[in-house]
Amino acid sequence: MDLQVKDPAVEIKRLQRCMNDLLSLVALPAIWSGNEPSQIIPIVLDALLGMLDLDFVYARFNDAADAGSPEILRVAASCRLTVPPSEISRTLRNWFKDEGQKLFPPVRNRLGDEDISLFPVPLGIHGEMGMIVAGSERTDFPSQTENLLLSVAANQATVGLHEAKLLTAQKQIAVDLDAQVVRSEERWRSVFENSAVGVALTDLNGRFIATNPVFQKMLGYAEDELQQLTLFEITHEEDVEQSRALIAELLAGKRQQFQIEKQYRRKDSGFVWAQNNVSIVPGTERVARFLMALSEDITQRKRSEEALARARSELAKVAQITSLGVLTASIAHEVNQPLSGIVTNASTCLRMLSANPPNIDGARETVRRTIRDGNRASDVITRLRALYSKKEPWPESMDLNEATREVTALSLSELQRSGVILRHEFADGLPPVVGDRIQLQQVILNLLRNAGDAMSTVHDRPRELLITTQPDGENEVRLSVKDAGVGFTPEAASKVFEAFYTTKSDGMGIGLSVSRSIIEAHQGRIWATSNDGPGCTFAFAIPCRPQGWADRETRINRADSSADAA
């Protein structure tokens, strides 16, 4: 410390200069704002060189970006040291290495051939950010003011380095966050792009905002083409009304989502069937609410369903034709008998009238028989016409007893010819059943014929066939056909309803399988059991009111029920 009394004027000047330098130092941060540490330090060092009477000033600092600790050395123009700058740096570096980061008072040290005063100033409280070392040949280095200025400069530098470090960290965080957002964005985008179902986002008017490749491919449009369209414009006319109504409910808050099966018109004018789950997505501060549709292409499934329905109907027709073939044979026989009687009686009549004398009474009797037989033939035709007049399968409310009587009436003679004794126990007040009359009668005919066939080889007991109707439980009606035939083996029991399984040598075997289809289409069940005695009983039970048959619009049902469940 300098204790010499100085000339006041000089002292004042010195202090003024010191104040100015301090102000400059304090203003430094404005210069290096936003700079890297490697740029801050030189500014400080240069300032120091300018303010103080130094030979050199050296700094070592920790740059976050740099793994090592960079050094900077500034040598004053007025420096008369002969040691080269690299030597100074090397000496100081080694000195730091040896002495560590300890605080020590200014020391006089040997540098090359000269002695210099070194004044180290730590950066940071414990020098954790680095060190500035000022050096001078002067023995009185550093003075009080120099000490002060160096300390303040070190402080500023430290502050600057801290800020730089902070800034760097902030930048890194921002980068990391951005990366996270980007990753998250990418992830969600990937979900959208690679979803197994079509995803379409539309605004509240139905205009497409974004669609994923699956959806685009389903419709044959590119994304930008879709963005020019609304979903209503590409929906099948039949489904537009319903789509509008359901979306209106979504917007009005009456429901959160809905399911609908509908058809879209593709760009190439074909149609696709889609099962859609549509929901409204709530908005955020930045994004208005929008509609999201998850759309699954069910064209294949629909086509299969249609094909299956067609195949069933074809099969039923075949069965109809087949049983019709048998029925025709049966009918031919029915009609043939009266015809035969007519021919015989008429022939007899002519002969009687030609006799001498004419046998009027006999002739009259033959004519009576002829007319009777003619009516009998006519009845058969009428019954047949009534039975098969409807072409369309149509659910109607019917009395199963009456339907069964019609079938037995038509097959009575055939059964009697087979020696079958037909009995029936029809329940009184049997509730009406909603079903397809023709199809159910086919099933009954099938069961009757099978029963008859089962008994065709039976000779040691009466060939009894019993038809029973009864209510079954609360909502069903059951019909049973019990025979006294050969029954079936356990192996046959499990297969008896399978298509083309038959024990008859000439049977087509589709009878029971089609019967099962028909009964199942009526939401009923059909089964066979062995009797306690000989033979077996075939029975079916169908609900009085099958679900969903009253309402032919099946699509709306699905949309409602699934949304309500949600």
Place this chain on the structure above:
Amino acid sequence: MDVPNRMAHCFVMESPKGRDRNEHPLLSVVVDDDESVRESLPDLLREFGFAARAFSSAEEFLSSGCLDETSCLILDIAMPGMTGPELQQDLKRRGQEIPIIFITGQRDETVRARVLKQGAAGFLLKPFSDTALLAAINTALQAT
């Protein structure tokens, strides 16, 4: 032997053939489970000059006791119980050589071939004309 039924509409006066040497009417028997056949055929047969009886089953005929008197049997094929062909076999076993004319509503070539091979005198499809029946009966009686 089938006579085309088209002849039904052309009326031919036939003199009664149904008489034996002593001018007693020959007995024609009808066996058919069909009531209208049993009702109408005997009258026609009587117009032909035969005596006629009708039975509803083969068993009834066999137990009727008129086998020996039967000159001609008009027999249905499909019947519950003993069928027409089965009766044919049974009569053969008994040594009863009654000419049989089969009548049936069903075309079945195999059955027709079989019964003819077994010695049936005729096979007619219902409905058959009176002339066809008469021709068949004549053939049957001439063969005996």
